[in-house]
Amino acid sequence: MTAKRPTEPRRQVYLLQRKPAPLGKGLGKTTGWVHRAALKDAQVELIGGATYDRIDDAGLHITVRGKDGQPQSRLLEVDTVVICAGQESVRDLVRDDDAARHVIGGADVAAELDAKRAIAQATELAATV
Structure with a gap:
């Protein structure tokens, strides 16, 4: 060990x-x-x-x-601030031409909301910024 x-x-x-x-x-x-x-x-x-x-x-x-x-x-x-909030997909703050904003977790796909998936997405994104 x-x-x-x-x-x-x-x-x-x-x-x-x-x-x-x-x-x-x-x-x-x-x-x-x-x-x-x-x-x-x-x-x-x-x-x-x-x-x-x-x-x-x-x-x-x-x-x-x-x-x-x-x-x-x-x-x-x-x-850098990564916001993972809510249980409904909301993309009002994201523009297609805005590479500085990333949508993850429930804001990305609220169906079958999964905390493990959201945490994994946040971790992967944090590693890239």
Whole structure:
């Protein structure tokens, strides 16, 4: 058996969701732990209970509940934002000539919505940006 060799990530990645439940809680018991372990190994910061306030040149502005239960504003200084939201295919924000926008997860194909597929699409896209 070989030991894991942690590698320094090329960039900081955040995975956020609106509901306060632990991220990936709805994944299957046999695969959920694998995905969570992979995210931990990649040093992805998981943030639950986020409210998305705005995106501007400074990054993504969010509000989260602190340990004291009070809302706290936070700025994620990011240059790329991947939004995977909703359970209906909505393409209103995407133009055919806009290579900077990618549609994945339920926004791409809401039929047979599958969190595992959406996470895989987001991971693959994140690796290319």
